[in-house]
Amino acid sequence: MLSKSCVYSLRSIIFIAYHASKEVKVGIKEIAKELELPEPYLGKILQQLTKHKIILSVKGPHGGFYIEEEAEELKLIRVVEVVDGLDFFYSCGLGLKQCSETHPCPLHDDFKLYRDGLFTLFSNTSIADLVHKIDKGNAFIRNLTKD
Amino acid sequence: MLSKSCVYSLRSIIFIAYHASKEVKVGIKEIAKELELPEPYLGKILQQLTKHKIILSVKGPHGGFYIEEEAEELKLIRVVEVVDGLDFFYSCGLGLKQCSETHPCPLHDDFKLYRDGLFTLFSNTSIADLVHKIDKGNAFIRNLTKD
DNA sequence: ATAATAAAAGATAAAACACTCTTTTAATAT
DNA sequence: ATATTAAAAGAGTGTTTTATCTTTTATTAT
Ligand code: FES
Ligand code: FES
Numbered sequence: 001m002l003s004k005s006c007v008y009s010l011r012s013i014i015f016i017a018y019h020a021s022k023e024v025k026v027g028i029k030e031i032a033k034e035l036e037l038p039e040p041y042l043g044k045i046l047q048q049l050t051k052h053k054i055i056l057s058v059k060g061p062h063g064g065f066y067i068e069e070e071a072e073e074l075k076l077i078r079v080v081e082v083v084d085g086l087d088f089f090y091s092c093g094l095g096l097k098q099c100s101e102t103h104p105c106p107l108h109d110d111f112k113l114y115r116d117g118l119f120t121l122f123s124n125t126s127i128a129d130l131v132h133k134i135d136k137g138n139a140f141i142r143n144l145t146k147d
Numbered sequence: 148m149l150s151k152s153c154v155y156s157l158r159s160i161i162f163i164a165y166h167a168s169k170e171v172k173v174g175i176k177e178i179a180k181e182l183e184l185p186e187p188y189l190g191k192i193l194q195q196l197t198k199h200k201i202i203l204s205v206k207g208p209h210g211g212f213y214i215e216e217e218a219e220e221l222k223l224i225r226v227v228e229v230v231d232g233l234d235f236f237y238s239c240g241l242g243l244k245q246c247s248e249t250h251p252c253p254l255h256d257d258f259k260l261y262r263d264g265l266f267t268l269f270s271n272t273s274i275a276d277l278v279h280k281i282d283k284g285n286a287f288i289r290n291l292t293k294d
Numbered sequence: 295a296t297a298a299t300a301a302a303a304g305a306t307a308a309a310a311c312a313c314t315c316t317t318t319t320a321a322t323a324t
Numbered sequence: 325a326t327a328t329t330a331a332a333a334g335a336g337t338g339t340t341t342t343a344t345c346t347t348t349t350a351t352t353a354t
Contacts (some may be wrong), residue, residue: 001148001235001240002240002242004242007240007241007242008242010241011241011242014253036244088148093148093149093154094154094157094158094288095149095151095154095155095158096287096290096291097183097290097291098290098291100291103287103291104285104286104287105286105287105288106161106276106277106278106280106281106285106286106287106288107268107272107277108286110268110272111265111268113264114261114264114265114268117260117261117264118258118261121254121257121258121261125254125257129253130253130254131253133253134253138251138253139251139252139253139255140243140250140251140252140253141241141252141253143243143244143245144243144244144245144247144250
């Protein structure tokens with residue numbers, strides 16, 4: 001549903017929000033290593049996010065990425081919008097050119113329920129919300145280490 | 148979420164169930180034209196579905212595709228399984244290698260709700276269910292003609 | 295100023311997905 | 325039997341997504 005670029009983005013932003021601040025930034029290498037993501041690809045993704053002002057970056061020694069406190073209130077849907085676009089949330093589940101109430105596909109009512117539910121979820125959930133869960137130890141952003 | 152191959156498959160099967168029988172078959176051309184799908188690509192897709200016995204085909208004059216009455220009870224999830232696989236329904240929404248109750252991502256509980264809901268929907272809905280909606284005029288499988 | 299560091303930028307490569315074209319095979323009707 | 329029809333099979337193309345590599349630019353510490 002979400003592209004790899006998009007889930008890599010979300011996990012990285014959460015990681016950055018959790019570990020970095022204006023004082024202590026985190027680099028591509030650290031993020032890639034901790035989240036087990038392909039490093040050069042991650043670079044491209046973070047570059048895009050920076051361009052869209054979703055995260056901030058500083059070059060040079062002790063440089064890296066961080067995010068402003070307030071920015072943590074950013075809703076997930078904004079990240080999805082920037083990376084994948086919002087087409088999915090307006091498209092027919094059976095691939096009709098137009099999702100429509102008056103000319104619906106036979107899956108419309110049921111599909112819409114979940115599609116809109118996901119949209120609402122992403123729209124109401126902020127990065128901060130997810131960071132809090134991590135912080136409380138109720139959720140994880142890193143893969144389970146298998147040893 | 149579902150690939151194009153998959154939604155093309157579903158719409159085509161519905162079309163075949165609605166229009167064809169052992170006596171009167173429908174050809175690739177007719178399906179492609181009515182559903183506005185790329186004809187050669189559709190050929191490949193129907194070929195796969197035939198190989199998996201989801202639909203039946205006959206070559207030669209008055210040949211084409213049809214589906215047995217009983218087969219209309221086929222659940223949508225079976226088509227998804229054959230065409231796309233079921234990975235989506237077992238995967239983490241934030242791209243962790245494993246979706247897990249004991250090592251969940253911060254979106255797990257909410258995401259699971261919709262992911263499992265969709266799985267249940269596809270598991271409980273049959274081709275016949277959708278054909279009935281079309282039959283009653285409550286739903287459509289063809290695009291709205293824009294004139 | 296200079297060297298070291300780390301991201302930005304750009305060019306390229308590999309893989310997956312969507313789509314097309316051509317030839318072959320099987321079925322039917324004459 | 326033969327011609328016709330329509331799907332099967334296989335090879336090939338284009339596009340998008342995912343991933344990699346190299347060079348440049350900006351920042352910081354010395
Ligand atoms: S018309 Fe298919 S989901 Fe709305
Ligand atoms: S762990 Fe992410 S959805 Fe279950």
